[in-house]
Amino acid sequence: MRIMNYLCYCLLLDIEGGGGVAFIKSSFFWGIAQNILFFGTTCFIFVDDTRKEKYFTRVLTKTMRFLFCLLFIGFSFYTVAQTTCPCTATTEKSHQHRTSAKHVTNYDDFVLKEDTITTSYINKWQKKYKTKTDGITTTPGKTTSERKHTTPEDTLYIFKGFMWYVKQEKNDCDFHIEIGPKNVNRSRVIVEVPEENTELQKKIRDQLDALQLKIFNCNTHNTNIAHFDDPLPVIVIGLGFYDASHKPGDNHGDVHTNKYSWELHPVKDIIFL
Numbered sequence: 001m002r003i004m005n006y007l008c009y010c011l012l013l014d015i016e017g018g019g020g021v022a023f024i025k026s027s028f029f030w031g032i033a034q035n036i037l038f039f040g041t042t043c044f045i046f047v048d049d050t051r052k053e054k055y056f057t058r059v060l061t062k063t064m065r066f067l068f069c070l071l072f073i074g075f076s077f078y079t080v081a082q083t084t085c086p087c088t089a090t091t092e093k094s095h096q097h098r099t100s101a102k103h104v105t106n107y108d109d110f111v112l113k114e115d116t117i118t119t120s121y122i123n124k125w126q127k128k129y130k131t132k133t134d135g136i137t138t139t140p141g142k143t144t145s146e147r148k149h150t151t152p153e154d155t156l157y158i159f160k161g162f163m164w165y166v167k168q169e170k171n172d173c174d175f176h177i178e179i180g181p182k183n184v185n186r187s188r189v190i191v192e193v194p195e196e197n198t199e200l201q202k203k204i205r206d207q208l209d210a211l212q213l214k215i216f217n218c219n220t221h222n223t224n225i226a227h228f229d230d231p232l233p234v235i236v237i238g239l240g241f242y243d244a245s246h247k248p249g250d251n252h253g254d255v256h257t258n259k260y261s262w263e264l265h266p267v268k269d270i271i272f273l
Contacts, residue, residue, distance in 0.1 A: 083205045085218035087173035096172050097138035097245045101147045102265050110156045117159050119180045122189050125262045136244045152240025162231035167216040188256040191236050192265040233273040238264030
């Protein structure tokens with residue numbers, strides 16, 4: 001109670017003395033302010049009739065100033081609390097597997113498939129292009145690690161599905177995202193947003209922040225928490241990519257994704273529906 005009275009006193013410090021300024025029982029405006037801030041405890045003011053208007057004006061000014069400060073502080077806390085996901089790649093960009101293939105940004109140079117595709121469409125690439133992908137290597141700088149022509153790596157796709165999980169990879173700071181059907185038990189596809197696509201990474205962070213969802217290796221290290229209970233419907237626009245670093249069944253994501261090596265990588269944009 002002493003602390004609250006002191007705060008009230010500080011807020012009204014420049015109101016002229018005399019005429020009966022006192023902390024007593026009732027004031028509608030201060031009652032609202034104090035009820036909001038101090039769970040129902042109020043501080044009140046009485047003034048004589050001749051100076052009532054003057055006191056009320058000053059009280060109102062002080063109150064508005066005080067509430068404005070609270071709003072500013074609250075906004076500052078909100079800004080600080082926003083997820084930023086600071087990351088330093090443990091592998092230099094020039095040394096990353098198939099680096100020239102997965103860090104392209106000239107999307108206009110690729111053919112756009114206008115029809116929307118699904119998870120099952122991408123998973124069929126595994127068998128269909130097996131002969132061609134067998135010759136892909138991961139060593140940076142080698143022609144065999146560049147994009148493979150006459151495969152889905154030549155094309156920009158529009159992929160519709162549900163976002164289940166987002167992870168920030170430590171080796172390259174890419175966002176590794178699982179997209180699939182709404183059925184939790186069905187296979188999914190990995191799509192990746194490179195570190196240099198800062199605008200899209202921020203868009204994803206902001207969207208998940210607004211929904212109180214987590215990013216693995218960013219604001220949680222618990223995979224159960226990072227997997228969404230209710231997936232988010234999305235449209236992903238990205239290039240076909242064969243992840244030769246992870247052969248089928250070889251630690252390519254989790255149980256939902258490790259049967260297949262095909263991804264969309266890099267991702268140009270994600271639209272939340």
